[in-house]
Amino acid sequence: MAKTAQKRTFLLEFEKPLVELQARIDQIRELGEEKQLDVSGQLQELEGKVEQLRQEIFSTLTPAQKLQIARHPRRPSTLDYVQAMCDEWLELHGDRRGSDDLALIGGIARLEGRAVVIIGHQKGRDTKDNVARNFGMASPGGYRKAMRLMEHANRFSMPIITFIDTPGAYAGVEAEKLGQGEAIARNLREMFSLEVPIISTVIGEGGSGGALGIGVAEKLMMFEHSVYTVASPEACAAILWKDAKKSEQAAQALKITAYDLKDLGIIDQILPEPPGCAHSDPLATAEILKQAILENLEYLSQLPTDKLKELRYQKFRNIGVFIE
Template sequence: MLLDFEQPIAALEGKLREMQQLALDSQVDVSEAVTALEAKIKALKKETYQNLTRWQRVQLSRHPDRPYTLDYIEGMSEKFIELHGDRTVGDDKAMVGGFGEIDGRSVMFIGQQKGRNTKQRQFRNFGMPNPEGYRKALRLMKLAEKFGKPIVTLIDTPGAFPGLEAEERGQGEAIARNLKEMFLLKVPVICIIIGEGASGGALGIAIGDRVLMLENTWYSVISPESCSSILWRSWDYKEQAAEALKLTATDMLGNKLVDGIVKEPLGGAHTDAATMIKTLKKTILKTLDELEALPTEERISQRIDKFSNMGVVLE
């Protein structure tokens, strides 16, 4: 799938393929022209992706070929055992989690999972968890705490499921309880936005010692489309809404709402999933080393202080 701003790059790549095919068919030496065109494509890519608008980054975060939570977990861990159910209502397929090993180190992975085709998206409820999804996440966090294992959450959701049945089962209470409990977890907690980070649906598993964002992701109280529909009563102003929301990784880091940005391959995570997974694995291991060096009480205190210092309070 090509996005609008990727069309000029795709056109040049098409010419490059034609030129390479011509060289094969006619045995004509066009190596200099190929090298020049490859350099031009690389320069155009660099210029394009360094100057993306906020809305364009939102589009990249939703690219259907981006790695999802299970892609990262299975790519990073040698062993992964998925755990199911909240022990109250059922097993929410939009929220996945379980123990995995990274270079011999046991980690509890938790995250929202989207689907790649219509059937999978319906099965995963489009990555929008119900209350039992957040209760399952909390159960797994407590399990990790019991066995002294660090927690890594991977966030990629357009929001918690807004249906009537979710509200009847206590969606707000489930998310609020997660926020409270995550502040006090005794084990290291790393939270990473790998795609969309919308509203309380994202925040419900995003209270951690380190909150990181991939380069082409967004994190905000509301999506640009929903913001546009509220302010302008139309989705036509989603680009302006994205600019006003300041929801990109750079914006979040500048406002001290996240702790770091994980670089993506040129063109986005979907262009080289293997490299992206390898980069994230390296980042997680490095961050775990830093957090495990801190005494438990100090780590919890820093976690609470970090979130308490966000925003402005007047009394």
């Protein structure tokens, strides 16, 4: 019962019919066991309806609904994927300038026996954890820590894996005083010069320069229900129409979904999510991500350094190209 209550706490509006139908199945199953009745026929029929309804719901989501899924509090985070995918993990701390930002984490891991450096945004699971991690919005120290770890990876020839999940870089006065723009700009410049493979994945919400600060890569992947945008739909609506309530309209116009971005040539690969999205089956989602990383790593590791850099350079040069 506690587990069901927890699921309902984080229930999205469009998920309610699915959960209600599943609850009905559970009731019939319990009644059948209690009264020793054969309800297998009813259960089979209802389970078929669940699958059909799930397919209908998640194949017709609007960009605004996908944004809700990307922000779901139970959606797997960087540390969840690290725990599920890696044989070993050693988190490294600090930017060597007096800061250790908990919103952007990183360390050395072993993935199927191969040493890699993993860096990613980290949101919290509850209010207290979210406050400690600043809701995944990294400060300048976070981006400087990330760059320190990437330079370490480059020095020891370890591929770099990054996980993007942030509303954007922290935009507070203190962050600006400490050089938020300079820290992100330096990351962008230096990542183009790194001589090891870089694979980035948008695992949830990819927002603005906060996402780009660890997103310069030869291969950029996205989960099918994640989003990637130059500004949040709420911010866009407030800027364009002076009304944050028009965020749904902004989400549609911004082309924030994986399929839109694949068509535009921004991302390279869309990763499918299990039925019911990543938060419904984190382990299966982690396995999908792991296999995609290993496949891309196998390909990129065979390329010479100059080819890796050229791939990275051309990828970003081609973004925004248009024909008059």
